[in-house]
Amino acid sequence: MRARLVFSYDGTDFAGWATQPGLRTVQGVLEEALGRIVREPSTGEPGVHRLTVAGRTDAGVHARHQVAHVDLPAEAWERMPGRSDRSPAQGLRDRLQGTTPDDVVIVEASVAPEGFDARFSATQRRYAYRVCDQRELRDPLTRRHVLWHDHGLDVSALNEASATLTGLRDFAAFCKAREGATTIRDLVEFSWERRLDGPDQGLVVATVRADAFCHSMVRSLVGAVLPVGQGRRDLNWLAAAAALDARAQGVAVAPAHGLTLEQVSYPADADLASRAELTRARREPVD
Incomplete structure (x- = not known):
C-alpha cells in the first residue's frame, strides 16, 4: 500500500532533508518514527520504510507543504487504525504525529492515487x-x-x-x-x-x-x-x-x-503516472 504524506517542518535544527550518518535530518526522524509504528512481524524490531520526497531541502530550510510517499505492507495498513472510529490513513497520521518531534507536523496521510510518485509526479x-x-x-x-x-x-x-x-x-x-x-x-x-x-x-x-x-x-x-x-x-x-x-x-x-x-x-490523478514517466525520461532529477 502506497501512502501519501503531507507535512511541514521548521528546518532550523535539521541538517537538511536527506538521511546523513550522525546528523539529525527530517528524513531520518520520519523514517525512525515509521519504523516504530510498523515493526517487522517476525522479530518485532523497528521496520525499514524509505520515504520518497518531493523536494530535498538543504540544512536550515523550512517547509510549509512538503509531500512524500512510502510503501507499507498491506497487513500493516489494515492494522493502522487501532480503533473502529479511524481509517487507516487517520491512524497513520495520528501515530506519526504522536511519534515525531514538535518541529515536524503531519498535516495529512492518505492512500496515494494509482501512479503517484511524490518526486517524479510533481509538476x-x-x-x-x-x-x-x-x-x-x-x-x-x-x-x-x-x-x-x-x-x-x-x-x-x-x-x-x-x-x-x-x-x-x-x-x-x-x-x-x-x-x-x-x-x-x-x-x-x-x-x-x-x-x-x-x-x-x-x-x-x-x-x-x-x-x-x-x-x-x-x-x-x-x-x-x-x-x-x-x-x-x-x-x-x-x-x-x-x-x-x-x-x-x-x-x-x-x-x-x-x-x-x-x-x-x-x-490530475489520471495523469500522475504519465507525468512521472515524462520526468524520468527528461532528466536525472535533482530537487
Whole structure:
C-alpha cells in the first residue's frame, strides 16, 4: 500500500532533508518514527520504510507543504487504525504525529492515487524567501524564518533583475554541481513584493516557482539579485554571471533560514503516472 504524506517542518535544527550518518535530518526522524509504528512481524524490531520526497531541502530550510510517499505492507495498513472510529490513513497520521518531534507536523496521510510518485509526479515546486530590510520591523519571534538585511532593497530593481532569469535554461551558474545531473530547469516565476498586510507585513518576499530545482538553486538566485536590489550590482554583472557554464563564484548563496517550501503541485490523478514517466525520461532529477 502506497501512502501519501503531507507535512511541514521548521528546518532550523535539521541538517537538511536527506538521511546523513550522525546528523539529525527530517528524513531520518520520519523514517525512525515509521519504523516504530510498523515493526517487522517476525522479530518485532523497528521496520525499514524509505520515504520518497518531493523536494530535498538543504540544512536550515523550512517547509510549509512538503509531500512524500512510502510503501507499507498491506497487513500493516489494515492494522493502522487501532480503533473502529479511524481509517487507516487517520491512524497513520495520528501515530506519526504522536511519534515525531514538535518541529515536524503531519498535516495529512492518505492512500496515494494509482501512479503517484511524490518526486517524479510533481509538476511544480513553489518557494518563498523572506527578507526584512528595515531595522524597525525586525521581529525576534520570526528571526529563524526571515533574513535580516542591513540595507534597504528596491523591489522594482529586484523584479527587473529576476525577470532576466526566468524561463527554460541552463542554471549551472546557480547550482552546486552533481556528477551526471542536468542543470536545465524551467523557472516559471521569480518575483518580489513588499507585503502590505498579513503575517509578512513590511517584508520583502520572493516567490520562486519551477518544475524542480538544482541543489542550492533558489538560494543562489536570491543571492544573485539581492545586490542588484541594493544597488551594488547591475544587470550587466548579473547577465555575465548567469551566462557561465559552471557555478558563478561571485554569486553568494543566501542564508538558508529565509527560505520555505510553500507548495508542491501535481496533475490530475489520471495523469500522475504519465507525468512521472515524462520526468524520468527528461532528466536525472535533482530537487
